[in-house]
Amino acid sequence: MSEAEExxxxxxxxxxxxxxxxxxxxxxxxxxxxxxxxxxxxxAERLGWMQKMCDEIIPGRIDRCREAGVALEDFLPFxxxxxxxxxxxxxxxxxxxxxxxxxxxxxxxxxxSEKYSEGGLEEIVQLLSAVAEVEEDIRHHMSLFSKGFAKLxxxxxxxxxxxx
Numbered sequence: 001m002s003e004a005e006e007x008x009x010x011x012x013x014x015x016x017x018x019x020x021x022x023x024x025x026x027x028x029x030x031x032x033x034x035x036x037x038x039x040x041x042x043x044a045e046r047l048g049w050m051q052k053m054c055d056e057i058i059p060g061r062i063d064r065c066r067e068a069g070v071a072l073e074d075f076l077p078f079x080x081x082x083x084x085x086x087x088x089x090x091x092x093x094x095x096x097x098x099x100x101x102x103x104x105x106x107x108x109x110x111x112x113s114e115k116y117s118e119g120g121l122e123e124i125v126q127l128l129s130a131v132a133e134v135e136e137d138i139r140h141h142m143s144l145f146s147k148g149f150a151k152l153x154x155x156x157x158x159x160x161x162x163x164x
Contacts, residue, residue: 007075014071015145018064022142026059026061029053035125046121050113058106062099069095084155091148098141105134 031037032049043048072092079085108131115123 004078007078011068011075014064014068018068021060021064023156029057030135033128033135035128038121038128046116047113050109050116053109054106054113058102058109062102063093063101065098065102068131069099079091079157080107081155084152084157087148090111091145094141094144098138101134101141102139105131105138108134143144 021141027113029052031039032046038046038049051101069092072088076085076088076092108127112124112127112131115127
């Protein structure tokens with residue numbers, strides 16, 4: 001396998017790992033971005049959800065995003081021209097934007113936990129809306145990767161056919 005093919009393999013693996021994490025680890029916890037779903041939980045379960053989001057779920061998500069960015073950085077030297085270099089750089093920048101947004105989500109949930117402990121569900125409605133807005137923004141930015149991959153394909157950088 002050539003170095004460029006190995007670069008592709010690492011990039012694809014990092015994105016597949018991230019997509020899998022989003023679907024299996026992060027996704028199930030997003031139901032509680034709705035006040036209605038939080039109301040169905042006990043107080044201890046609500047606080048547990050907030051704690052797990054900040055201690056495990058969001059950090060895991062950030063790690064997957066960071067790993068995709070590192071794979072793209074490692075792939076950058078194999079780009080044949082300035083257009084493909086610029087495309088990969090924009091995808092690397094997108095990883096940074098996403099990590100910042102994910103950290104913002106974590107900060108909001110920490111604040112939510114504090115407000116909830118002080119005053120209950122009524123105190124976190126606006127924060128919950130802010131978390132949902134951040135998640136919508138994250139999803140929008142994540143969707144931009146498909147445009148980056150499409151641009152690379154249009155520049156002649158196809159995924160090797162023997163990729164397994």
